[in-house]
Amino acid sequence: xxxxxxxxxxxxxxxxxxxxxxxxxxxxxxxxxxxxxxxxxxxxxxxxxxxxxxxxxxxxxxxxxxxxxxxxxxxxxxxxxxxxxxxxxxxxxxxxxxxxxxxxxxxxxxxxxxxxxxxxxxxxxxxxxxxxxxxxxxxxxxxxxxxxxxxxxxxxxxxxxxxxxxxxxxxxxxxx
Amino acid sequence: xxxxxxxxxxxxxxxxxxxxxxxxxxxxxxxxxxxxxxxxxxxxxxxxxxxxxxxxxxxxxxxxxxxxxxxxxxxxxxxxxxxxxxxxxxxxxxxxxxxxxxxxxxxxxxxxxxxxxxxxxxxxxxxxxxxxxxxxxxxxxxxx
Numbered sequence: 001x002x003x004x005x006x007x008x009x010x011x012x013x014x015x016x017x018x019x020x021x022x023x024x025x026x027x028x029x030x031x032x033x034x035x036x037x038x039x040x041x042x043x044x045x046x047x048x049x050x051x052x053x054x055x056x057x058x059x060x061x062x063x064x065x066x067x068x069x070x071x072x073x074x075x076x077x078x079x080x081x082x083x084x085x086x087x088x089x090x091x092x093x094x095x096x097x098x099x100x101x102x103x104x105x106x107x108x109x110x111x112x113x114x115x116x117x118x119x120x121x122x123x124x125x126x127x128x129x130x131x132x133x134x135x136x137x138x139x140x141x142x143x144x145x146x147x148x149x150x151x152x153x154x155x156x157x158x159x160x161x162x163x164x165x166x167x168x169x170x171x172x173x174x175x176x
Numbered sequence: 177x178x179x180x181x182x183x184x185x186x187x188x189x190x191x192x193x194x195x196x197x198x199x200x201x202x203x204x205x206x207x208x209x210x211x212x213x214x215x216x217x218x219x220x221x222x223x224x225x226x227x228x229x230x231x232x233x234x235x236x237x238x239x240x241x242x243x244x245x246x247x248x249x250x251x252x253x254x255x256x257x258x259x260x261x262x263x264x265x266x267x268x269x270x271x272x273x274x275x276x277x278x279x280x281x282x283x284x285x286x287x288x289x290x291x292x293x294x295x296x297x298x299x300x301x302x303x304x305x306x307x308x309x310x311x312x313x314x315x316x317x318x319x320x
Binding site for chain 2: 032
């Protein structure tokens, strides 16, 4: 009896396995960052709107901030944009835009079309700083505390739930 | 004879064409064949983070281009294989290595083949024993 049911049981188990695999598929390509709890990689990058001036990681010390890697070539960034705009409107967290592997001209046009939620935008033209941050896609966001330690990384588009439930509580916790 | 010549010519051409770094836009220049071999070995041992089932040598993703360039520069500045891998692991984690280190969370990965082999052997052993027993029983029934 058991022997006859065995193929059916095996089939059901396989079905369960595939169902689990399909339901976790949107996060299974997300790689945990080894940078959490470490100092933010040092950078000194030109400002998008004033190519003559530069901003370094040391200039940003003193208050928590969110580093958001984005590019005009990135469709998910368009999808994410309203969430960043809402966060900017709330004024609760400083947002540093990191224009990743992009032409400054394209980035400026893109921001003119979609709005600019960033407190400051710096440019990583050749993707060098992206490598130091372990970025492998855009958008990716890093929450940095007031002492320049990375406390959280989000891969893919930010959602209101992530902002309200994770980013803001963590930022408040680090600011005090 | 003519065919052979054409064939030889084709071989020479293709080895110069395919001898370049696979998929790279700007060809990288190596000081020696050993250095190129080392580069090729490293890029096949490292994972492209964008298309995660491809290694750095095979992938045509922009990040793979960047990382190949980075790897090349690190080789030129005299870093060892371990230092180069360390550089990437510090940024992307163990996932960048196609051969992950044996750790608590990779133990199952490393032991799985052995466990499956032992499991399979046990199944076969029990099956054989049961059949043997059935055979003996059938034979003794015949004799009785």
